[in-house]
Amino acid sequence: MSSSRRKAPSSRTEVRRARERALYDREVINEILDAGILCHVGFVFDGRPVVIPTLYWRSGDRIFLHGSTASRMMRAIEGTDACIGVTHLDGLVLAHSAFHHSANYRSVCVFGRPQPVPANEQESHLRDFMEGLFPGRWETLRPVRARELNATRLLTIPIDEASAKVRHGPLDEPAKDTTWPTWAGVLPLVTSFGVPLPDEHSERAGLSAIDGAARIARGAPR
Amino acid sequence: MSSSRRKAPSSRTEVRRARERALYDREVINEILDAGILCHVGFVFDGRPVVIPTLYWRSGDRIFLHGSTASRMMRAIEGTDACIGVTHLDGLVLAHSAFHHSANYRSVCVFGRPQPVPANEQESHLRDFMEGLFPGRWETLRPVRARELNATRLLTIPIDEASAKVRHGPLDEPAKDTTWPTWAGVLPLVTSFGVPLPDEHSERAGLSAIDGAARIARGAPR
Numbered sequence: 001m002s003s004s005r006r007k008a009p010s011s012r013t014e015v016r017r018a019r020e021r022a023l024y025d026r027e028v029i030n031e032i033l034d035a036g037i038l039c040h041v042g043f044v045f046d047g048r049p050v051v052i053p054t055l056y057w058r059s060g061d062r063i064f065l066h067g068s069t070a071s072r073m074m075r076a077i078e079g080t081d082a083c084i085g086v087t088h089l090d091g092l093v094l095a096h097s098a099f100h101h102s103a104n105y106r107s108v109c110v111f112g113r114p115q116p117v118p119a120n121e122q123e124s125h126l127r128d129f130m131e132g133l134f135p136g137r138w139e140t141l142r143p144v145r146a147r148e149l150n151a152t153r154l155l156t157i158p159i160d161e162a163s164a165k166v167r168h169g170p171l172d173e174p175a176k177d178t179t180w181p182t183w184a185g186v187l188p189l190v191t192s193f194g195v196p197l198p199d200e201h202s203e204r205a206g207l208s209a210i211d212g213a214a215r216i217a218r219g220a221p222r
Numbered sequence: 223m224s225s226s227r228r229k230a231p232s233s234r235t236e237v238r239r240a241r242e243r244a245l246y247d248r249e250v251i252n253e254i255l256d257a258g259i260l261c262h263v264g265f266v267f268d269g270r271p272v273v274i275p276t277l278y279w280r281s282g283d284r285i286f287l288h289g290s291t292a293s294r295m296m297r298a299i300e301g302t303d304a305c306i307g308v309t310h311l312d313g314l315v316l317a318h319s320a321f322h323h324s325a326n327y328r329s330v331c332v333f334g335r336p337q338p339v340p341a342n343e344q345e346s347h348l349r350d351f352m353e354g355l356f357p358g359r360w361e362t363l364r365p366v367r368a369r370e371l372n373a374t375r376l377l378t379i380p381i382d383e384a385s386a387k388v389r390h391g392p393l394d395e396p397a398k399d400t401t402w403p404t405w406a407g408v409l410p411l412v413t414s415f416g417v418p419l420p421d422e423h424s425e426r427a428g429l430s431a432i433d434g435a436a437r438i439a440r441g442a443p444r
Contacts, residue, residue, distance in 0.1 A: 037314075038309060038311045040309070041273070042264035042272060042305075044270075048303045048333070049266050049271055050264060050331075051264035051306070051307035052307070053309035055325060081271055082271060083273045084273070085273035085274070085275060087260060087262070089260045092259075094356075094359075096363060096364050097364040097370070098352060098360070098363055098370075099366065099367070099373075101352075103277060105260075109274070126320055130320060134316075137316075137404070141404055142318050142319040142399055142402045143319075144321065145321070148320075148321040151321075152321070170419070170421060171421055178421065178423050179423055180363070182362035182363055183424045183430060184420070184421045184423070185418055185419050185425075185431070186418070187415050187416075187419075187431075188416035188417070188418075188419065189415060190413070190415070191413045193410065193411060193412070194409075194411070194412045196407055196409050197392070198407040199406045199407045201400050201401055202405045203407075209405055209407070209409075
C-alpha cells in the first residue's frame with residue numbers, strides 16, 4: 001500500500017475491517033457516488049437506527065437528497081447525524097472453498113448533518129439532478145410550478161467525512177486450493193436499462209426514448 | 223386498497239409516507255428479500271448512525287448475516303437495535319414534469335436485535351446461503367475447516383418487525399400534462415450476470431461456469 005494514500009478524515013470514517021480495501025481519495029469517492037442513484041440513509045429515530053432508501057445526486061462537494069415536505073425521513077435527518085451509504089455490487093467471487101468466497105463491490109459511506117437548501121436555490125439543484133441523468137431533458141419538460149417547489153424539500157450533506165471501500169479483481173485463496181475440481185472465478189453483476197416502456201402519448205407521437213443515464217449503467221468494476 | 227391487508231406489526235415499522243405503497247404481508251416481504259443478496263445494515267455506534275453494506279440471506283422466518291469475527295460491525299450490532307434495508311431499484315419513471323418523476327422499487331426494512339448463531343449450527347446455515355445461490359455447489363467445494371468456522375461469525379434477525387414498500391407500474395400524473403411534447407414512460411433497470419470469468423485452473427480444465435443464482439437476477443418489477 002502506498003504511503004502517499006490519503007488518510008481517513010476522522011476516526012469515525014476510518015475503515016477498520018479489510019483496511020487494504022479502504023480509500024479516502026475524493027476522486028475515488030466521487031466516481032463511486034456518480035455511478036449510482038440509490039442510497040440508503042441511516043439515522044436515529046426515537047433512539048433507534050432506521051435505514052431508508054432514497055435517490056441522491058452529487059454536485060461538487062455535496063450530496064443532495066430530495067423528498068416531500070411531508071416525508072418523515074427528511075424531517076428526521078435535518079440538522080442531525082446521518083450516514084449515507086451507496087454500494088455497487090459488481091460481482092460474486094467464487095472460490096474453491098466456501099470460506100474464500102467473496103464479492104466485488106464499490107461502496108461509499110458519508111457522515112454528516114443534512115442541511116436544508118434555501119427555497120430559491122431548489123430549482124437549480126433539481127435541474128442538476130435531472131441533467132446529470134438525462135442531459136437536455138430539463139428544457140423539454142413542462143415547467144416547474146411554485147406549488148410543486150413548495151411541496152419539495154431538498155437537503156444537502158458535504159462530502160467531508162467520507163470513505164470508500166472497494167474490492168475488485170480475481171479470487172484470492174491459498175495456492176493449494178486452486179486445483180480443487182470445481183468451477184471458480186468471478187460472476188460479474190451488471191445493472192443496465194431494459195427496453196423503455198413509453199406512455200400512450202409518447203408511443204402514438206413516435207417520440208424517441210431517453211437513452212441517457214449512462215452514468216448509472218455501472219457494469220464495469222474498477 | 224383492500225381492508226384485509228395486513229396491519230403494521232408495530233408503530234416503528236408503520237410506513238408513514240406514501241402509505242398506499244406499504245405492505246406488511248410476510249409473503250411479499252420474503253419475495254423481496256429472496257430477490258436480493260446485498261443489504262445495508264443501520265446501527266448506532268458511539269451515539270451516531272452508521273450504515274454498512276453486507277451480504278445477507280433469508281432462511282424461514284429469519285435473516286442471516288455473516289462476517290469475520292474481527293468485524294467491527296458484527297460486534298457492534300450483536301444484541302442491540304439494528305435496521306436491515308434491502309432495496310431493488312426496478313426502474314425510473316419519467317413524467318412530463320420534473321415533479322411527477324418517480325422510481326419503481328421494492329424495498330424491505332427489518333428491525334431487530336441480531337443474535338449470534340451457535341457455533342455448531344454455523345456450517346448448516348452457511349450451506350443454506352450457498353445452496354440458495356448456487357444449488358449443488360456446496361458438495362463440490364473443498365470442505366470447510368474448523369479454523370475457518372472459528373473465524374466466522376453468524377448473526378440472525380427474526381423477520382418480525384418488518385415492512386415492505388413497493389412502487390411499480392406506469393407513471394402517474396395529471397391528465398393535462400400527458401400531451402406535453404416530451405418522452406415519458408418507464409425505463410426499466412435490470413441487474414443480471416455478465417460473462418463468467420473463470421480462474422486459470424477452471425479455464426484450463428474446461429469446467430462449466432455456474433449459471434445458477436437465478437434468484438438475484440431481479441429484472442422483473444412486480
